[in-house]
Amino acid sequence: MNKIDVVILTKNSAKTLKYVLHGVFNAIPVNKLVIVDYNSIDETLRIAKLYDAKIIKGAPNIATARYQGVLEVETEWFCFIDSDIYIFPSWYKQLKKWKSLPRVAWLQGLTIEHSKILNSYAVSKTLRYAKYGCIALSNSLLKKDVVLKCRDWLDKKIHAGEDFLLYKTVKAEGYRVLIDTNALCLHLPDCFFHDIYALYRSGYSSRLRSKYPSIKYLGVSLILLKEGIIRVMLTKDPRVLFYFLIILASSYIAGYYKLIEKRVKHLMTNIDKKSKEMINQIVLRRHVRY
Numbered sequence: 001m002n003k004i005d006v007v008i009l010t011k012n013s014a015k016t017l018k019y020v021l022h023g024v025f026n027a028i029p030v031n032k033l034v035i036v037d038y039n040s041i042d043e044t045l046r047i048a049k050l051y052d053a054k055i056i057k058g059a060p061n062i063a064t065a066r067y068q069g070v071l072e073v074e075t076e077w078f079c080f081i082d083s084d085i086y087i088f089p090s091w092y093k094q095l096k097k098w099k100s101l102p103r104v105a106w107l108q109g110l111t112i113e114h115s116k117i118l119n120s121y122a123v124s125k126t127l128r129y130a131k132y133g134c135i136a137l138s139n140s141l142l143k144k145d146v147v148l149k150c151r152d153w154l155d156k157k158i159h160a161g162e163d164f165l166l167y168k169t170v171k172a173e174g175y176r177v178l179i180d181t182n183a184l185c186l187h188l189p190d191c192f193f194h195d196i197y198a199l200y201r202s203g204y205s206s207r208l209r210s211k212y213p214s215i216k217y218l219g220v221s222l223i224l225l226k227e228g229i230i231r232v233m234l235t236k237d238p239r240v241l242f243y244f245l246i247i248l249a250s251s252y253i254a255g256y257y258k259l260i261e262k263r264v265k266h267l268m269t270n271i272d273k274k275s276k277e278m279i280n281q282i283v284l285r286r287h288v289r290y
Contacts, residue, residue: 003031004141005078007069009058010035013083014043016188021051023086023185027093028079036069061205063158063165066137073144082138084194085111087185095141098178105146105175106166109139109184117192121240124231125191130181131234137163139185146175159205160198192243193271199248203255224249 006024010017024030035048036058048055054072058065066080077099081087087109095107110129115122128134150169153162170177187194203220228244 002075003029004075005032005034005073006030006081007034007036007066007073007078008081008083009038009062009065009069010040010044010048010083011038012040012042012044014040014047016084016086017044017047019086019188020081020083021047023088023091024079024081025051027087027089027091029092031075032072034069034072036065038065059156061156061159063153063162064156066162067148067150067153070144070147076144077141078144080137080140080142084188085138085185086188087139088183090182091139091184092141094180094182094184098180099141101176101178103175104178105143105170105173106177107141107180108136108177109180110182111136111138112183112186113191114187115190115192117190118239118243120235120237121231121243122191124235124237124240127234128230129179132230133179135163135167135177137166138187143175146170146173149173155209157205157208159208160202161205196247196251197269197271199251200255203252204258205255207256207258220252221245221249224252 006028008017008020008024013020021033024033033048033051033053035045035053035055037045037048037055038058038060045055056068056072058068069080070078079092091109095109098104098107111126111134113122113125146169147166150166152158152165152169158165167177224244228241231240231244232238
């Protein structure tokens with residue numbers, strides 16, 4: 001079995017990284033583990049060293065940090081695994097089957113979501129992934145040479161949405177993205193809190209790239225409305241729509257307009273920390289064996 005490199009971005013990821021790395025080495029024939037870390041002050045680096053990882057100091061923005069990681073890759077194909085994604089033992093065996101198809105450069109599996117706060121929202125995410133697909137780098141098998149063509153990642157203002165930028169590059173180069181709808185991994189944090197922080201970063205990143213509001217950014221509320229309606233149709237739970245229109249929309253706006261920036265950043269950091277602390281131990285026991 002051909003070995004491949006694995007790239008993981010970290011920032012104070014100790015609470016989830018031990019599970020992530022266990023999953024990686026249980027499922028993937030790892031050639032080299034590359035950890036791109038941004039100023040972690042917890043046990044992240046100590047855990048990474050236990051797995052003989054090559055640790056490099058990453059850029060503060062996610063796009064450039066990903067590009068830095070790819071530059072360290074030695075194999076033709078490699079994996080991006082997020083520091084909060086636990087991949088199942090079948091992950092690589094399932095995805096590698098599609099590598100030989102013509103013009104394929106990006107493969108990913110279905111991610112299972114969970115939430116103790118609003119389980120119907122988590123279910124709606126998983127169902128939407130399965131029915132409509134979802135472009136994400138959280139668990140991806142990619143061709144190195146194609147990824148390196150995404151020079152947009154070198155823009156230091158990209159703090160979110162780097163997966164969509166790569167998608168545009170892959171399509172422009174004439175390659176395909178395939179999504180395997182088998183359940184191949186678990187998103188460890190509680191997605192109720194995690195997505196609040198994600199929308200905040202998305203809003204912040206959007207404003208950095210455009211000094212003045214553009215039509216597409218002002219239309220985010222309509223996109224969230226559409227998403228909320230789709231999710232309600234999938235789950236039959238109207239609370240999901242309110243989550244989109246009130247909580248997620250407010251989070252995006254707070255990031256875009258930098259509302260009381262220091263206080264909001266502190267709040268969002270705590271929300272992200274909370275999401276990692278609320279790992280569903282029952283779900284983990286089903287899939288993690290030591």
